[in-house]
Amino acid sequence: MTLHPIWDLILRLLILIVAGYIIVRGISSAVRTFVLPRSAYDPISSTTFRATSALFRLIMRLRRIDSYEGRDKLMALFAPIALLLLPTVWITTVLIGFALIYWSLGSADLVTAFSLSGSSITTLGFATSEFPAIRALEFLEAVIGLVLTALLISYLPTIYSAFSRRETAVAMLEVRAGTPPFVATMVERFHRLGRLDRMGEIWSTWEQWFAEIDETHTSLVALVFFRSPRGDRSWITAAGAVLDSASFTVSVLNIPRDVEAQICIRAGFLALRHIADYFSIPYNPDPQPDDPISVSRSEFDEVCAELESLGVELKRDRDQAWRDFAGWRVNYDTVLLALARLTMAPYAPWSSDRSILATSAASPKRLKK
Structure with missing residues:
Protein backbone atom coordinates (compact mmCIF):
# COMPACT_ATOMS: atom_id res chain seq x y z
CA MET A 1 0.00 0.00 0.00
CA THR A 2 1.39 3.37 -1.08
CA LEU A 3 0.45 6.50 0.86
CA HIS A 4 -0.45 9.77 -0.77
CA PRO A 5 2.69 11.95 -0.94
CA ILE A 6 1.22 14.44 1.54
CA TRP A 7 0.36 11.75 4.08
CA ASP A 8 3.73 10.10 3.54
CA LEU A 9 5.44 13.42 4.28
CA ILE A 10 3.36 13.96 7.42
CA LEU A 11 4.13 10.43 8.62
CA ARG A 12 7.86 10.90 8.09
CA LEU A 13 7.80 14.25 9.91
CA LEU A 14 6.00 12.66 12.86
CA ILE A 15 8.49 9.79 12.92
CA LEU A 16 11.33 12.33 12.78
CA ILE A 17 9.93 14.16 15.82
CA VAL A 18 9.44 10.91 17.74
CA ALA A 19 12.96 9.78 16.83
CA GLY A 20 14.43 13.04 18.09
CA TYR A 21 12.53 12.64 21.36
CA ILE A 22 13.80 9.06 21.78
CA ILE A 23 17.41 10.17 21.27
CA VAL A 24 17.07 13.08 23.69
CA ARG A 25 15.52 10.79 26.32
CA GLY A 26 18.36 8.29 25.99
CA ILE A 27 21.07 10.94 26.30
CA SER A 28 19.20 12.67 29.13
CA SER A 29 19.00 9.38 31.03
CA ALA A 30 22.77 8.93 30.79
CA VAL A 31 23.41 12.49 31.95
CA ARG A 32 21.01 12.17 34.89
CA THR A 33 22.55 8.89 36.00
CA PHE A 34 26.26 9.41 35.37
CA VAL A 35 26.87 13.17 35.27
CA LEU A 36 24.27 15.09 37.28
CA PRO A 37 25.59 15.37 40.88
CA ARG A 38 22.16 15.21 42.47
CA SER A 39 19.07 13.07 42.53
CA ALA A 40 16.82 13.14 39.49
CA TYR A 41 14.14 10.61 38.62
CA ASP A 42 14.84 8.89 35.34
CA PRO A 43 12.29 6.45 33.88
CA ILE A 44 14.81 4.55 31.74
CA SER A 45 17.21 3.82 34.60
CA SER A 46 14.28 3.10 36.91
CA THR A 47 12.72 0.63 34.49
CA THR A 48 16.07 -1.09 33.90
CA PHE A 49 16.67 -1.62 37.62
CA ARG A 50 13.10 -2.72 38.30
CA ALA A 51 13.10 -5.15 35.38
CA THR A 52 16.44 -6.62 36.47
CA SER A 53 15.18 -6.93 40.04
CA ALA A 54 12.03 -8.69 38.85
CA LEU A 55 14.17 -11.10 36.81
CA PHE A 56 16.36 -11.94 39.82
CA ARG A 57 13.33 -12.49 42.03
CA LEU A 58 11.82 -14.75 39.37
CA ILE A 59 15.05 -16.77 39.28
CA MET A 60 14.89 -17.14 43.07
CA ARG A 61 11.35 -18.47 42.83
CA LEU A 62 12.08 -20.83 39.94
CA ARG A 63 15.20 -22.19 41.64
CA ARG A 64 13.39 -22.24 45.00
CA ILE A 65 16.18 -20.39 46.77
CA ASP A 66 14.91 -20.07 50.34
CA SER A 67 18.09 -19.73 52.37
CA TYR A 68 19.67 -16.36 53.00
CA GLU A 69 23.03 -17.66 51.76
CA GLY A 70 21.50 -18.58 48.41
CA ARG A 71 19.68 -15.27 48.05
CA ASP A 72 22.79 -13.33 49.04
CA LYS A 73 24.93 -15.18 46.49
CA LEU A 74 22.44 -14.44 43.72
CA MET A 75 21.64 -10.84 44.68
CA ALA A 76 25.35 -10.00 44.85
CA LEU A 77 25.18 -10.02 41.04
CA PHE A 78 22.09 -7.81 40.82
CA ALA A 79 23.61 -4.33 41.10
CA PRO A 80 26.66 -4.98 38.85
CA ILE A 81 24.51 -6.55 36.13
CA ALA A 82 21.87 -3.80 36.29
CA LEU A 83 24.63 -1.20 36.14
CA LEU A 84 26.22 -2.79 33.07
CA LEU A 85 22.82 -3.06 31.38
CA LEU A 86 22.26 0.69 31.54
CA PRO A 87 24.72 1.65 28.74
CA THR A 88 23.30 -1.16 26.62
CA VAL A 89 19.80 0.24 27.08
CA TRP A 90 20.95 3.78 26.29
CA ILE A 91 22.87 2.73 23.18
CA THR A 92 19.88 0.71 22.00
CA THR A 93 17.62 3.71 22.57
CA VAL A 94 19.90 5.99 20.55
CA LEU A 95 20.26 3.32 17.85
CA ILE A 96 16.48 3.09 17.45
CA GLY A 97 16.13 6.86 17.37
CA PHE A 98 18.72 7.36 14.62
CA ALA A 99 17.35 4.41 12.64
CA LEU A 100 13.96 6.11 12.59
CA ILE A 101 15.62 9.38 11.52
CA TYR A 102 17.39 7.66 8.62
CA TRP A 103 14.12 6.06 7.54
CA SER A 104 12.16 9.31 7.85
CA LEU A 105 14.70 11.09 5.64
CA GLY A 106 14.00 8.52 2.95
CA SER A 107 17.54 7.19 2.64
CA ALA A 108 16.62 3.53 3.05
CA ASP A 109 13.95 1.05 4.06
CA LEU A 110 13.49 0.31 7.76
CA VAL A 111 15.80 -2.73 7.86
CA THR A 112 18.57 -0.89 6.08
CA ALA A 113 18.06 2.11 8.36
CA PHE A 114 18.61 -0.05 11.44
CA SER A 115 21.71 -1.59 9.84
CA LEU A 116 23.04 1.89 9.09
CA SER A 117 22.34 3.06 12.64
CA GLY A 118 23.99 0.00 14.16
CA SER A 119 27.06 0.47 11.99
CA SER A 120 27.35 4.11 13.07
CA ILE A 121 26.85 3.80 16.82
CA THR A 122 29.26 0.87 17.09
CA THR A 123 31.77 2.72 14.84
CA LEU A 124 32.19 -0.46 12.79
CA GLY A 125 31.47 1.34 9.53
CA PHE A 126 30.13 -1.66 7.63
CA ALA A 127 27.26 0.45 6.24
CA THR A 128 27.07 4.07 5.15
CA SER A 129 24.95 6.45 3.11
CA GLU A 130 25.83 8.43 0.03
CA PHE A 131 23.94 11.51 1.22
CA PRO A 132 26.17 14.11 2.97
CA ALA A 133 23.49 15.13 5.49
CA ILE A 134 22.98 11.55 6.61
CA ARG A 135 26.73 10.97 6.79
CA ALA A 136 26.92 13.91 9.19
CA LEU A 137 24.26 12.24 11.32
CA GLU A 138 26.28 9.01 11.20
CA PHE A 139 29.29 10.80 12.65
CA LEU A 140 27.09 12.38 15.34
CA GLU A 141 25.68 8.98 16.27
CA ALA A 142 29.17 7.47 16.44
CA VAL A 143 30.30 10.24 18.80
CA ILE A 144 27.28 9.68 21.03
CA GLY A 145 28.04 5.96 21.21
CA LEU A 146 31.65 6.64 22.19
CA VAL A 147 30.60 9.18 24.82
CA LEU A 148 28.13 6.75 26.41
CA THR A 149 30.83 4.09 26.60
CA ALA A 150 33.32 6.57 28.06
CA LEU A 151 30.78 7.62 30.69
CA LEU A 152 30.50 4.05 31.95
CA ILE A 153 34.29 3.65 32.03
CA SER A 154 34.71 6.84 34.07
CA TYR A 155 31.72 6.02 36.29
CA LEU A 156 32.92 2.63 37.51
CA PRO A 157 36.01 3.89 39.42
CA THR A 158 33.84 6.52 41.12
CA ILE A 159 31.24 4.05 42.29
CA TYR A 160 33.78 1.47 43.47
CA SER A 161 35.74 4.13 45.33
CA ALA A 162 32.59 5.14 47.22
CA PHE A 163 31.80 1.47 47.83
CA SER A 164 35.27 0.84 49.25
CA ARG A 165 35.02 3.77 51.68
CA ARG A 166 31.62 2.60 52.83
CA GLU A 167 32.69 -0.97 53.40
CA THR A 168 35.86 -0.02 55.28
CA ALA A 169 33.74 1.55 58.01
CA VAL A 170 31.32 -1.40 57.99
CA ALA A 171 34.21 -3.84 58.43
CA MET A 172 35.73 -1.78 61.25
CA LEU A 173 32.39 -1.80 63.07
CA GLU A 174 32.72 -5.57 63.50
CA VAL A 175 35.57 -4.95 65.96
CA ARG A 176 33.36 -2.70 68.07
CA ALA A 177 29.86 -4.11 67.67
Whole structure:
Protein backbone atom coordinates (compact mmCIF):
# COMPACT_ATOMS: atom_id res chain seq x y z
CA MET A 1 0.00 0.00 0.00
CA THR A 2 1.39 3.37 -1.08
CA LEU A 3 0.45 6.50 0.86
CA HIS A 4 -0.45 9.77 -0.77
CA PRO A 5 2.69 11.95 -0.94
CA ILE A 6 1.22 14.44 1.54
CA TRP A 7 0.36 11.75 4.08
CA ASP A 8 3.73 10.10 3.54
CA LEU A 9 5.44 13.42 4.28
CA ILE A 10 3.36 13.96 7.42
CA LEU A 11 4.13 10.43 8.62
CA ARG A 12 7.86 10.90 8.09
CA LEU A 13 7.80 14.25 9.91
CA LEU A 14 6.00 12.66 12.86
CA ILE A 15 8.49 9.79 12.92
CA LEU A 16 11.33 12.33 12.78
CA ILE A 17 9.93 14.16 15.82
CA VAL A 18 9.44 10.91 17.74
CA ALA A 19 12.96 9.78 16.83
CA GLY A 20 14.43 13.04 18.09
CA TYR A 21 12.53 12.64 21.36
CA ILE A 22 13.80 9.06 21.78
CA ILE A 23 17.41 10.17 21.27
CA VAL A 24 17.07 13.08 23.69
CA ARG A 25 15.52 10.79 26.32
CA GLY A 26 18.36 8.29 25.99
CA ILE A 27 21.07 10.94 26.30
CA SER A 28 19.20 12.67 29.13
CA SER A 29 19.00 9.38 31.03
CA ALA A 30 22.77 8.93 30.79
CA VAL A 31 23.41 12.49 31.95
CA ARG A 32 21.01 12.17 34.89
CA THR A 33 22.55 8.89 36.00
CA PHE A 34 26.26 9.41 35.37
CA VAL A 35 26.87 13.17 35.27
CA LEU A 36 24.27 15.09 37.28
CA PRO A 37 25.59 15.37 40.88
CA ARG A 38 22.16 15.21 42.47
CA SER A 39 19.07 13.07 42.53
CA ALA A 40 16.82 13.14 39.49
CA TYR A 41 14.14 10.61 38.62
CA ASP A 42 14.84 8.89 35.34
CA PRO A 43 12.29 6.45 33.88
CA ILE A 44 14.81 4.55 31.74
CA SER A 45 17.21 3.82 34.60
CA SER A 46 14.28 3.10 36.91
CA THR A 47 12.72 0.63 34.49
CA THR A 48 16.07 -1.09 33.90
CA PHE A 49 16.67 -1.62 37.62
CA ARG A 50 13.10 -2.72 38.30
CA ALA A 51 13.10 -5.15 35.38
CA THR A 52 16.44 -6.62 36.47
CA SER A 53 15.18 -6.93 40.04
CA ALA A 54 12.03 -8.69 38.85
CA LEU A 55 14.17 -11.10 36.81
CA PHE A 56 16.36 -11.94 39.82
CA ARG A 57 13.33 -12.49 42.03
CA LEU A 58 11.82 -14.75 39.37
CA ILE A 59 15.05 -16.77 39.28
CA MET A 60 14.89 -17.14 43.07
CA ARG A 61 11.35 -18.47 42.83
CA LEU A 62 12.08 -20.83 39.94
CA ARG A 63 15.20 -22.19 41.64
CA ARG A 64 13.39 -22.24 45.00
CA ILE A 65 16.18 -20.39 46.77
CA ASP A 66 14.91 -20.07 50.34
CA SER A 67 18.09 -19.73 52.37
CA TYR A 68 19.67 -16.36 53.00
CA GLU A 69 23.03 -17.66 51.76
CA GLY A 70 21.50 -18.58 48.41
CA ARG A 71 19.68 -15.27 48.05
CA ASP A 72 22.79 -13.33 49.04
CA LYS A 73 24.93 -15.18 46.49
CA LEU A 74 22.44 -14.44 43.72
CA MET A 75 21.64 -10.84 44.68
CA ALA A 76 25.35 -10.00 44.85
CA LEU A 77 25.18 -10.02 41.04
CA PHE A 78 22.09 -7.81 40.82
CA ALA A 79 23.61 -4.33 41.10
CA PRO A 80 26.66 -4.98 38.85
CA ILE A 81 24.51 -6.55 36.13
CA ALA A 82 21.87 -3.80 36.29
CA LEU A 83 24.63 -1.20 36.14
CA LEU A 84 26.22 -2.79 33.07
CA LEU A 85 22.82 -3.06 31.38
CA LEU A 86 22.26 0.69 31.54
CA PRO A 87 24.72 1.65 28.74
CA THR A 88 23.30 -1.16 26.62
CA VAL A 89 19.80 0.24 27.08
CA TRP A 90 20.95 3.78 26.29
CA ILE A 91 22.87 2.73 23.18
CA THR A 92 19.88 0.71 22.00
CA THR A 93 17.62 3.71 22.57
CA VAL A 94 19.90 5.99 20.55
CA LEU A 95 20.26 3.32 17.85
CA ILE A 96 16.48 3.09 17.45
CA GLY A 97 16.13 6.86 17.37
CA PHE A 98 18.72 7.36 14.62
CA ALA A 99 17.35 4.41 12.64
CA LEU A 100 13.96 6.11 12.59
CA ILE A 101 15.62 9.38 11.52
CA TYR A 102 17.39 7.66 8.62
CA TRP A 103 14.12 6.06 7.54
CA SER A 104 12.16 9.31 7.85
CA LEU A 105 14.70 11.09 5.64
CA GLY A 106 14.00 8.52 2.95
CA SER A 107 17.54 7.19 2.64
CA ALA A 108 16.62 3.53 3.05
CA ASP A 109 13.95 1.05 4.06
CA LEU A 110 13.49 0.31 7.76
CA VAL A 111 15.80 -2.73 7.86
CA THR A 112 18.57 -0.89 6.08
CA ALA A 113 18.06 2.11 8.36
CA PHE A 114 18.61 -0.05 11.44
CA SER A 115 21.71 -1.59 9.84
CA LEU A 116 23.04 1.89 9.09
CA SER A 117 22.34 3.06 12.64
CA GLY A 118 23.99 0.00 14.16
CA SER A 119 27.06 0.47 11.99
CA SER A 120 27.35 4.11 13.07
CA ILE A 121 26.85 3.80 16.82
CA THR A 122 29.26 0.87 17.09
CA THR A 123 31.77 2.72 14.84
CA LEU A 124 32.19 -0.46 12.79
CA GLY A 125 31.47 1.34 9.53
CA PHE A 126 30.13 -1.66 7.63
CA ALA A 127 27.26 0.45 6.24
CA THR A 128 27.07 4.07 5.15
CA SER A 129 24.95 6.45 3.11
CA GLU A 130 25.83 8.43 0.03
CA PHE A 131 23.94 11.51 1.22
CA PRO A 132 26.17 14.11 2.97
CA ALA A 133 23.49 15.13 5.49
CA ILE A 134 22.98 11.55 6.61
CA ARG A 135 26.73 10.97 6.79
CA ALA A 136 26.92 13.91 9.19
CA LEU A 137 24.26 12.24 11.32
CA GLU A 138 26.28 9.01 11.20
CA PHE A 139 29.29 10.80 12.65
CA LEU A 140 27.09 12.38 15.34
CA GLU A 141 25.68 8.98 16.27
CA ALA A 142 29.17 7.47 16.44
CA VAL A 143 30.30 10.24 18.80
CA ILE A 144 27.28 9.68 21.03
CA GLY A 145 28.04 5.96 21.21
CA LEU A 146 31.65 6.64 22.19
CA VAL A 147 30.60 9.18 24.82
CA LEU A 148 28.13 6.75 26.41
CA THR A 149 30.83 4.09 26.60
CA ALA A 150 33.32 6.57 28.06
CA LEU A 151 30.78 7.62 30.69
CA LEU A 152 30.50 4.05 31.95
CA ILE A 153 34.29 3.65 32.03
CA SER A 154 34.71 6.84 34.07
CA TYR A 155 31.72 6.02 36.29
CA LEU A 156 32.92 2.63 37.51
CA PRO A 157 36.01 3.89 39.42
CA THR A 158 33.84 6.52 41.12
CA ILE A 159 31.24 4.05 42.29
CA TYR A 160 33.78 1.47 43.47
CA SER A 161 35.74 4.13 45.33
CA ALA A 162 32.59 5.14 47.22
CA PHE A 163 31.80 1.47 47.83
CA SER A 164 35.27 0.84 49.25
CA ARG A 165 35.02 3.77 51.68
CA ARG A 166 31.62 2.60 52.83
CA GLU A 167 32.69 -0.97 53.40
CA THR A 168 35.86 -0.02 55.28
CA ALA A 169 33.74 1.55 58.01
CA VAL A 170 31.32 -1.40 57.99
CA ALA A 171 34.21 -3.84 58.43
CA MET A 172 35.73 -1.78 61.25
CA LEU A 173 32.39 -1.80 63.07
CA GLU A 174 32.72 -5.57 63.50
CA VAL A 175 35.57 -4.95 65.96
CA ARG A 176 33.36 -2.70 68.07
CA ALA A 177 29.86 -4.11 67.67
CA GLY A 178 30.33 -7.75 66.65
CA THR A 179 28.75 -9.72 63.83
CA PRO A 180 25.91 -9.12 63.39
CA PRO A 181 26.36 -5.64 64.87
CA PHE A 182 24.25 -4.95 67.94
CA VAL A 183 23.93 -2.19 70.51
CA ALA A 184 24.51 -4.53 73.47
CA THR A 185 27.81 -5.78 72.02
CA MET A 186 29.12 -2.29 71.33
CA VAL A 187 28.28 -0.96 74.80
CA GLU A 188 29.71 -4.08 76.45
CA ARG A 189 33.04 -3.85 74.60
CA PHE A 190 33.49 -0.16 75.33
CA HIS A 191 32.63 -0.81 78.97
CA ARG A 192 35.27 -3.54 79.25
CA LEU A 193 37.81 -1.11 77.80
CA GLY A 194 36.73 1.62 80.20
CA ARG A 195 35.90 3.99 77.35
CA LEU A 196 32.15 4.51 77.65
CA ASP A 197 32.69 8.19 78.32
CA ARG A 198 34.97 8.52 75.28
CA MET A 199 32.71 7.26 72.51
CA GLY A 200 32.49 10.72 70.94
CA GLU A 201 35.13 9.89 68.34
CA ILE A 202 33.01 6.97 67.15
CA TRP A 203 29.98 9.19 66.70
CA SER A 204 32.04 11.81 64.85
CA THR A 205 33.39 9.16 62.47
CA TRP A 206 29.94 7.80 61.74
CA GLU A 207 28.45 11.26 61.39
CA GLN A 208 30.87 11.75 58.50
CA TRP A 209 30.02 8.28 57.17
CA PHE A 210 26.30 9.11 57.18
CA ALA A 211 26.98 12.40 55.39
CA GLU A 212 28.92 10.53 52.72
CA ILE A 213 26.29 7.87 52.08
CA ASP A 214 23.69 10.64 51.99
CA GLU A 215 25.58 12.09 49.04
CA THR A 216 26.78 8.92 47.30
CA HIS A 217 23.72 6.71 47.74
CA THR A 218 21.42 9.34 46.26
CA SER A 219 23.57 10.49 43.34
CA LEU A 220 24.94 6.96 42.71
CA VAL A 221 21.84 5.03 43.66
CA ALA A 222 23.18 1.68 42.43
CA LEU A 223 25.38 1.70 45.56
CA VAL A 224 22.30 0.97 47.66
CA PHE A 225 22.18 -2.52 46.15
CA PHE A 226 25.90 -3.28 46.14
CA ARG A 227 26.31 -5.96 48.79
CA SER A 228 29.21 -6.22 51.21
CA PRO A 229 32.13 -8.56 50.37
CA ARG A 230 31.00 -10.80 53.24
CA GLY A 231 27.45 -12.08 53.32
CA ASP A 232 26.98 -11.38 57.03
CA ARG A 233 27.70 -7.66 56.63
CA SER A 234 25.51 -4.89 55.29
CA TRP A 235 25.73 -1.12 55.22
CA ILE A 236 22.12 -0.78 56.39
CA THR A 237 22.44 -3.11 59.40
CA ALA A 238 25.67 -1.32 60.33
CA ALA A 239 23.83 1.98 60.15
CA GLY A 240 21.05 0.59 62.34
CA ALA A 241 23.49 -0.71 64.96
CA VAL A 242 25.30 2.64 65.17
CA LEU A 243 22.06 4.60 65.44
CA ASP A 244 20.71 2.26 68.13
CA SER A 245 23.99 2.44 70.04
CA ALA A 246 23.99 6.24 69.91
CA SER A 247 20.33 6.36 70.97
CA PHE A 248 21.00 3.93 73.80
CA THR A 249 24.02 5.94 74.94
CA VAL A 250 22.17 9.24 75.28
CA SER A 251 19.05 7.63 76.75
CA VAL A 252 20.23 4.90 79.10
CA LEU A 253 23.91 5.13 80.03
CA ASN A 254 24.68 7.07 83.18
CA ILE A 255 27.43 9.19 81.64
CA PRO A 256 27.74 12.93 80.91
CA ARG A 257 25.56 14.19 78.07
CA ASP A 258 27.04 13.13 74.75
CA VAL A 259 26.27 15.81 72.17
CA GLU A 260 28.24 13.98 69.46
CA ALA A 261 25.91 11.00 69.77
CA GLN A 262 22.87 13.22 69.29
CA ILE A 263 24.40 14.82 66.20
CA CYS A 264 25.27 11.37 64.82
CA ILE A 265 21.66 10.23 65.25
CA ARG A 266 20.37 13.25 63.36
CA ALA A 267 22.91 12.79 60.56
CA GLY A 268 21.92 9.13 60.37
CA PHE A 269 18.16 9.43 60.17
CA LEU A 270 18.42 12.30 57.67
CA ALA A 271 20.68 10.18 55.43
CA LEU A 272 18.35 7.18 55.59
CA ARG A 273 15.33 9.37 54.91
CA HIS A 274 16.96 10.97 51.89
CA ILE A 275 17.81 7.54 50.49
CA ALA A 276 14.26 6.37 51.20
CA ASP A 277 12.93 9.37 49.27
CA TYR A 278 14.51 8.04 46.08
CA PHE A 279 12.46 4.87 46.36
CA SER A 280 9.25 6.67 47.38
CA ILE A 281 9.27 4.88 50.74
CA PRO A 282 6.68 6.64 52.92
CA TYR A 283 7.52 7.70 56.46
CA ASN A 284 6.40 10.29 58.97
CA PRO A 285 8.83 13.23 58.65
CA ASP A 286 7.77 14.62 62.03
CA PRO A 287 7.02 11.65 64.33
CA GLN A 288 5.98 12.06 67.93
CA PRO A 289 8.24 10.65 70.68
CA ASP A 290 5.48 8.31 71.85
CA ASP A 291 4.74 6.87 68.40
CA PRO A 292 5.15 3.07 68.33
CA ILE A 293 8.48 1.56 67.23
CA SER A 294 9.43 -1.96 66.17
CA VAL A 295 11.60 -2.58 69.25
CA SER A 296 9.50 -3.77 72.19
CA ARG A 297 9.89 -2.68 75.79
CA SER A 298 10.74 -6.24 76.79
CA GLU A 299 13.63 -6.36 74.28
CA PHE A 300 14.88 -3.04 75.60
CA ASP A 301 14.69 -4.25 79.21
CA GLU A 302 16.50 -7.46 78.28
CA VAL A 303 19.46 -5.50 76.91
CA CYS A 304 19.47 -3.23 79.96
CA ALA A 305 19.48 -6.23 82.30
CA GLU A 306 22.31 -7.88 80.38
CA LEU A 307 24.48 -4.76 80.51
CA GLU A 308 23.64 -4.12 84.15
CA SER A 309 24.79 -7.63 85.03
CA LEU A 310 28.15 -6.77 83.45
CA GLY A 311 28.54 -3.73 85.65
CA VAL A 312 27.48 -1.05 83.17
CA GLU A 313 26.04 1.90 85.08
CA LEU A 314 22.58 2.78 83.76
CA LYS A 315 20.18 5.57 84.60
CA ARG A 316 17.85 4.70 87.46
CA ASP A 317 14.59 5.81 85.87
CA ARG A 318 14.13 2.94 83.43
CA ASP A 319 10.72 4.17 82.25
CA GLN A 320 12.12 7.55 81.26
CA ALA A 321 15.12 5.87 79.65
CA TRP A 322 12.76 3.78 77.53
CA ARG A 323 10.75 6.84 76.52
CA ASP A 324 13.93 8.67 75.56
CA PHE A 325 15.24 5.72 73.54
CA ALA A 326 11.93 5.29 71.73
CA GLY A 327 11.85 9.03 71.07
CA TRP A 328 15.16 8.78 69.23
CA ARG A 329 14.45 5.47 67.48
CA VAL A 330 11.12 6.67 66.07
CA ASN A 331 13.03 9.05 63.78
CA TYR A 332 14.61 6.23 61.77
CA ASP A 333 12.60 3.12 62.64
CA THR A 334 10.41 3.00 59.52
CA VAL A 335 13.09 3.82 56.94
CA LEU A 336 15.62 1.48 58.56
CA LEU A 337 13.28 -1.50 58.31
CA ALA A 338 12.14 -0.62 54.79
CA LEU A 339 15.70 -0.27 53.47
CA ALA A 340 16.73 -3.50 55.19
CA ARG A 341 13.91 -5.29 53.40
CA LEU A 342 14.61 -3.56 50.08
CA THR A 343 18.28 -4.60 50.11
CA MET A 344 17.61 -8.10 51.51
CA ALA A 345 20.00 -7.36 54.37
CA PRO A 346 21.45 -10.20 56.48
CA TYR A 347 20.14 -10.92 59.95
CA ALA A 348 20.87 -8.27 62.57
CA PRO A 349 18.98 -7.58 65.83
CA TRP A 350 16.59 -4.64 65.86
CA SER A 351 16.86 -4.02 62.10
CA SER A 352 16.70 -6.72 59.41
CA ASP A 353 15.33 -9.30 61.86
CA ARG A 354 12.05 -7.37 61.95
CA SER A 355 11.98 -5.73 58.52
CA ILE A 356 9.07 -7.99 57.59
CA LEU A 357 7.07 -6.22 60.28
CA ALA A 358 7.09 -3.04 58.23
CA THR A 359 3.76 -2.40 56.58
CA SER A 360 3.31 -3.14 52.92
CA ALA A 361 2.80 0.58 52.43
CA ALA A 362 6.47 1.07 53.16
CA SER A 363 7.55 -0.97 50.17
CA PRO A 364 9.17 1.04 47.38
CA LYS A 365 6.79 2.28 44.70
CA ARG A 366 9.40 3.24 42.16
CA LEU A 367 13.11 3.57 41.71
CA LYS A 368 13.86 7.22 41.19
CA LYS A 369 17.26 6.84 39.69
